[in-house]
Amino acid sequence: MTAPAAPVTRPRATPDPSESREPLRRRRKPSLHGTLSRVIIALIVIVQVYPLAWLFITSLRTEDDFATGDPFALPKAVTFDNYARAFETGNLGMNILNSFIVTMGANLLIVLLGMMAAYALQVLGFRYSKFVRSLFLIGIIVPVQIALVPLFIDYSSINLLDTYPSMIIPLAGFALPMSIYLFSSFFEYIPRETYEAASLDGAGPYRIFGLITLPLSVNTVVTVVLVNSIFIWNDFIFANTFVLSEELKTIPLGLQNYIGAMGKTDWTATFAAVCVTITPLLLVFLVLNKAMIQGLESGASKG
Amino acid sequence: MLPNRSRLSVLVFLLPPLLLYGVAVLFPIMQSLFLSFFSWNGISDMEFVGLTNYVRMLTADDVFWRSFFNALGYLAICLVLQLGGALLVASLLTSMRRGRELIKTLYLLPAVISTVAIAFLFVRIYSIEPVGLLNQLLHWIGLGALERPWLSDINSVLTAVSAPEGWRFTGLYMLIIYAALLSVPQELEEAARLDGASRWQLFTKIRFPHIMPVWITTTIMATTYGLRGFDIPYLMTNGGPGQSSELLTTYMYKTAFTAQTSATQAPSPCSSSSSAWSP
Numbered sequence: 341m342t343a344p345a346a347p348v349t350r351p352r353a354t355p356d357p358s359e360s361r362e363p364l365r366r367r368r369k370p371s372l373h374g375t376l377s378r379v380i381i382a383l384i385v386i387v388q389v390y391p392l393a394w395l396f397i398t399s400l401r402t403e404d405d406f407a408t409g410d411p412f413a414l415p416k417a418v419t420f421d422n423y424a425r426a427f428e429t430g431n432l433g434m435n436i437l438n439s440f441i442v443t444m445g446a447n448l449l450i451v452l453l454g455m456m457a458a459y460a461l462q463v464l465g466f467r468y469s470k471f472v473r474s475l476f477l478i479g480i481i482v483p484v485q486i487a488l489v490p491l492f493i494d495y496s497s498i499n500l501l502d503t504y505p506s507m508i509i510p511l512a513g514f515a516l517p518m519s520i521y522l523f524s525s526f527f528e529y530i531p532r533e534t535y536e537a538a539s540l541d542g543a544g545p546y547r548i549f550g551l552i553t554l555p556l557s558v559n560t561v562v563t564v565v566l567v568n569s570i571f572i573w574n575d576f577i578f579a580n581t582f583v584l585s586e587e588l589k590t591i592p593l594g595l596q597n598y599i600g601a602m603g604k605t606d607w608t609a610t611f612a613a614v615c616v617t618i619t620p621l622l623l624v625f626l627v628l629n630k631a632m633i634q635g636l637e638s639g640a641s642k643g
Numbered sequence: 644m645l646p647n648r649s650r651l652s653v654l655v656f657l658l659p660p661l662l663l664y665g666v667a668v669l670f671p672i673m674q675s676l677f678l679s680f681f682s683w684n685g686i687s688d689m690e691f692v693g694l695t696n697y698v699r700m701l702t703a704d705d706v707f708w709r710s711f712f713n714a715l716g717y718l719a720i721c722l723v724l725q726l727g728g729a730l731l732v733a734s735l736l737t738s739m740r741r742g743r744e745l746i747k748t749l750y751l752l753p754a755v756i757s758t759v760a761i762a763f764l765f766v767r768i769y770s771i772e773p774v775g776l777l778n779q780l781l782h783w784i785g786l787g788a789l790e791r792p793w794l795s796d797i798n799s800v801l802t803a804v805s806a807p808e809g810w811r812f813t814g815l816y817m818l819i820i821y822a823a824l825l826s827v828p829q830e831l832e833e834a835a836r837l838d839g840a841s842r843w844q845l846f847t848k849i850r851f852p853h854i855m856p857v858w859i860t861t862t863i864m865a866t867t868y869g870l871r872g873f874d875i876p877y878l879m880t881n882g883g884p885g886q887s888s889e890l891l892t893t894y895m896y897k898t899a900f901t902a903q904t905s906a907t908q909a910p911s912p913c914s915s916s917s918s919a920w921s922p
Contacts (some may be wrong), residue, residue, distance in 0.1 A: 510667045
């Protein structure tokens, strides 16, 4: 995709810097290239964002308007009936609460255990640490579907099917490798001297963990929590496999109830329900988005 | 290594994570592998059959091969959209002065939406009755001949179910590549510019080689997530029409959890595809 865009601009972009040998920084970018890249960026952003805006607009349409009207047009009349129907049909409040419990539980495990494993591997160190590390890292590439059948068998033999832990355990387990990877690459950047100084002062591994490593890792914790929350909040496959009862259904399962509940799907109410369920995560994301982007970027440039 | 550590302290920190990982990931994989050598319908006694399951899957199961190639097609589309789109936007972003933060946020937005919601959304985008966004757009720009029910046309359905997955995570990879591009030393680019390097040369000779390690990491990430792809095809078409959008993952899931008659096959696709997927 990049290839066609760049050569087009080349003929006009090159002569300037080569002829006048002055620092390019001082002048404005060549206008053709600048305009072109802005147009491309704007187009891609529209493709990324418009469907979401459309989702919201549709949730405010009347059913007739949706069924007959031009999909790009603004709604003829704004109605909140869809939201009322959305709350009547499903149990959105409970779905959100369940998603919240599962996300919190899994995140707690992912952060705490991920940090502990990274501490043992990166800071404490031991003879087989290389082997253990690669054992963990294998988990990044294992497809989750492979564990579904065995987990289902195991859960049913210990009566764990249809519980919160049945979702939390595999969600946390499969997210653990990435968390360990992120924490390890962060711990690498804590200077050795810090630990040595603390050791000389008589601090053991537990105190060093609690007083040095833990407080320094706050940013990484935020990144790990946010990235994982996105996946866990929206997890479909584990919830769909292990949860049967209505009271434990998380958001993705709750949303499925809207499809064809009465033979015909009430699309505007469905979209209203989607909007309601997106909101909590979206708010958190928009508030903490800067911290997350920074965390992702710093993790990446080290990798 | 910390001077004052004891063997006990290593175990205290290492065992809990290892336990969770073992229970949730390692043990089930072993079980899957183990079960794949048996014939078992979940109720009666298990019977050891050796490699029979594998042989049957590889030689007698057309759906397996169909879904295998579909999965490759799905992967290819996801990679092009995610990595191509990510690289394009990231490179363009570095030359922008204002609004970078806003664009990064907007671009990442689809990653927050649940796959179920995305599946609903794209079902409506592709729909023809009432006319969805895509068909309407084609109509406007004069490509009305291309209008079709994208999800029930066997020629377009695989592309149609792959695109949402690509769309969803482009922003994530863009962020990573963008961060890598920012770390390219300014002096190097400056020097190349003074020597008269074009933008294209600058990109191919300096920037891209510099971000190569990150690019490889990102490709591995995108590939593994692409091979894991399940939710969107499962929810949008459930592999249909026929098997034209069946992926290994959806086939695996359906064999294991919906088709009672072929329960014996279940473990075999699981484990063999896992061995195919771990390099």
